[in-house]
Amino acid sequence: MHSTGIPIRHWPRILLAGALLAIVAGARLWAADPPAKPEAASAGAADEAAIAWQQEYAPTHDRRMQWWREARFGMFIHWGVYSVPAGVWKGEKSKRIGEWLMLDFKIPVAEYAALASQFNPVKFNADEWVKLAKDAGMKYIVITSKHHDGFAMFHSGASPYNIYDATPFNRDPLKELAEACKKEGIKLGFYYSEAQDWHHPGGAAYKGKINTDKNIDKENHWDTAQQGSMDEYIDKIAVPQVKEILSNYGPVAILWWDTPGDMTPQRVMKFLPLLKLQPDMVVNNRLYGKKYTGDFETPEQKIPATGIPGKDWETCMTMNTTWGYKSFDDKWKSAETLIRNLVDIASKGGNYLLNVGPTSEGLIPEPSVERLHEIGRWMKVNGEAIYGTTASPFKNLPWGRCTKKLTTDGATLYLHVFQWPEDGKLLVPGLKNTVESATLLSDGSTLEAADDEGGVVVSVPADAPDKISSTVVLKVKGTLKVE
Ligand code: JFZ
Numbered sequence: 001m002h003s004t005g006i007p008i009r010h011w012p013r014i015l016l017a018g019a020l021l022a023i024v025a026g027a028r029l030w031a032a033d034p035p036a037k038p039e040a041a042s043a044g045a046a047d048e049a050a051i052a053w054q055q056e057y058a059p060t061h062d063r064r065m066q067w068w069r070e071a072r073f074g075m076f077i078h079w080g081v082y083s084v085p086a087g088v089w090k091g092e093k094s095k096r097i098g099e100w101l102m103l104d105f106k107i108p109v110a111e112y113a114a115l116a117s118q119f120n121p122v123k124f125n126a127d128e129w130v131k132l133a134k135d136a137g138m139k140y141i142v143i144t145s146k147h148h149d150g151f152a153m154f155h156s157g158a159s160p161y162n163i164y165d166a167t168p169f170n171r172d173p174l175k176e177l178a179e180a181c182k183k184e185g186i187k188l189g190f191y192y193s194e195a196q197d198w199h200h201p202g203g204a205a206y207k208g209k210i211n212t213d214k215n216i217d218k219e220n221h222w223d224t225a226q227q228g229s230m231d232e233y234i235d236k237i238a239v240p241q242v243k244e245i246l247s248n249y250g251p252v253a254i255l256w257w258d259t260p261g262d263m264t265p266q267r268v269m270k271f272l273p274l275l276k277l278q279p280d281m282v283v284n285n286r287l288y289g290k291k292y293t294g295d296f297e298t299p300e301q302k303i304p305a306t307g308i309p310g311k312d313w314e315t316c317m318t319m320n321t322t323w324g325y326k327s328f329d330d331k332w333k334s335a336e337t338l339i340r341n342l343v344d345i346a347s348k349g350g351n352y353l354l355n356v357g358p359t360s361e362g363l364i365p366e367p368s369v370e371r372l373h374e375i376g377r378w379m380k381v382n383g384e385a386i387y388g389t390t391a392s393p394f395k396n397l398p399w400g401r402c403t404k405k406l407t408t409d410g411a412t413l414y415l416h417v418f419q420w421p422e423d424g425k426l427l428v429p430g431l432k433n434t435v436e437s438a439t440l441l442s443d444g445s446t447l448e449a450a451d452d453e454g455g456v457v458v459s460v461p462a463d464a465p466d467k468i469s470s471t472v473v474l475k476v477k478g479t480l481k482v483e
Contacts, residue, residue: 064280064281064282067139069312070388071140071187072139072352073136073137073342073351074139074314075138075142076316076353077143078099078323078324078355078356079144079153079357080144080149080151080153081116083119083121083324083325084115084119084360086098086327086359086360087324087325087326088327088328089101092105093328094326097324098323098326099144099322099323100148100324102148102149102198103148103198103222108223109223109226110225112149113161113199116151116163117168119163120168120169121169121362122169122361124361124362125362126173127180127183127184129364130181130186131184132369133186134186135373135376136372136373136376137378138354141181141188142188142353143190144190144193145191145192145245146197147191147193148196148258149198150199150203150237151199153173154173155172156240156244158237159241178249178250187253187254188251189254189255189256190249190254190256192241192245192255192257192258194242194257194258194271195230195259195261201225201232202227202233203226203228203230204259204262205220205222206259207220230262230267231266235270239270239274243277246278247277251278254281255275255282255283255284256286256298257283260286268288282296283295284297285298295312296312297314298314299316299350301316303315303344303345303348303350304348306348308349313350313351314353315351315353316353316354317352318355319332319368319371320332320333320367325357325359333371335375335468338371338375339375340469342354342386343416346385346389347391347401347416356368381441381442381466382441382469382471384441384471388405389405390403391403393413399419399421399426400415400469401418402414409477410436411475411480412473413428413431413473413475414473415458415472415474417460417464417471420463421460424459425460426459426472427454428455430454430455431476431481432483433478434476434477435456435458435475436477437473438458438472438474440461440472442470447459456474458474460472
């Protein structure tokens with residue numbers, strides 16, 4: 001699927017494989033929907049196709065994923081026209097996530113589109129956003145290029161319903177972000193809602209149980225302006241726009257698909273060849289069915305209890321309870337929770353994609369900024385124990401988490417201590433290696449480490465260097481032995 005290592009002449013074979021694989025996988029619907037009936041196909045041919053796909057795709061997976069695995073921490077940005085109503089429609093507060101407002105209130109297409117004339121984010125400053133992410137210790141940014149409301153946040157030639165043509169703003173924020181990211185050495189990726197599009201005729205709409213209204217057709221469209229051929233929507237809007245974002249914004253590090261409901265193998269095949277426009281790019285798993293895994297899994301708003309063994313994965317999460325800006329959502333997670341989430345995720349081998357929802361003025365809300373600053377302060381001291389680490393060798397640590405780096409002749413264990421021991425004795429249960437050195441990451445001071453029946457006991461100072469999470473670094477020789 002990516003050009004490097006895959007000669008062009010193989011493309012038809014890859015596409016065929018992808019299509020057949022997709023048939024096996026069956027349509028992945030949105031949460032809470034029953035699985036769709038798989039289309040008829042012989043299982044044998046489909047299995048062969050799955051294998052063929054893996055053979056073509058796997059060889060470049062590790063190469064493309066290398067930076068991503070090092071990075072561990074990124075910023076998600078949900079920004080669009082929905083930041084104008086900010087979760088309120090005609091005086092009524094939405095209970096849904098902010099970017100779903102149009103569907104929540106079944107807002108007619110023209111009425112919602114008119115909001116664009118009020119979208120003038122003159123305070124938007126790409127350099128500031130990128131610096132904020134960078135200072136928080138984030139290594140990449142993923143921003144919504146088009147969400148389900150169909151509004152493109154870039155200057156699109158495929159539809160005038162975009163921030164450049166349909167608002168008084170007259171700027172292309174994705175261009176500006178691409179430049180700022182390049183300058184600061186931050187990777188940039190784009191979210192694109194490939195199937196759902198509530199604006200353009202033929203775009204899909206969520207089919208879950210949300211509608212009791214008789215005016216809604218079986219496609220769950222609430223406005224006749226939404227009716228049309230989905231294939232035509234894919235050909236005229238989605239495919240050209242994905243081509244634009246992969247062609248006009250420099251190196252694109254990530255393509256983050258979303259909500260594949262109503263995708264078919266044929267529709268998937270229209271997108272796949274575009275990926276070769278960015279041979280180093282990684283893609284998530286939301287283009288189609290479960291067997292089309294992409295490069296990484298995307299648990300949403302949750303941290304899998306034991307990670308996802310054998311898979312790369314990224315937990316995306318909000319800081320309050322919405323992705324797109326809602327003026328009244330003040331259920332903010334504490335910096336402590338966010339930092340410990342990052343540690344928890346790294347200890348299970350995953351990445352953390354933490355969301356901000358900028359306002360219609362182009363500002364990242366102050367509570368988000370404050371939290372990002374606090375995370376940044378912590379990362380400046382403890383980043384070494386996050387970047388490029390792999391999952392904990394311990395099943396359970398009563399006081400916190402562990403990340404590790406394997407070296408040619410041993411290992412470095414980073415002990416993330418959430419509950420600092422009151423008696424000054426930190427027990428590392430089941431560790432059978434002899435400890436070469438034990439230090440505090442915050443000031444490099446040496447600590448005593450002694451073998452003990454239960455493992456290794458590290459003597460630590462009375463006070464925790466950091467109330468949220470302090471890092472003790474153990475260097476051990478030889479193969480890791482944990483019982
Ligand atoms: C999706 C979007 O609908 C939402 O607006 C936001 O962008 C979020 C990051 O992603 O939400 C989803 C998508 C897929 C599932 C659940 C919620 N799913 O497959 O279970």
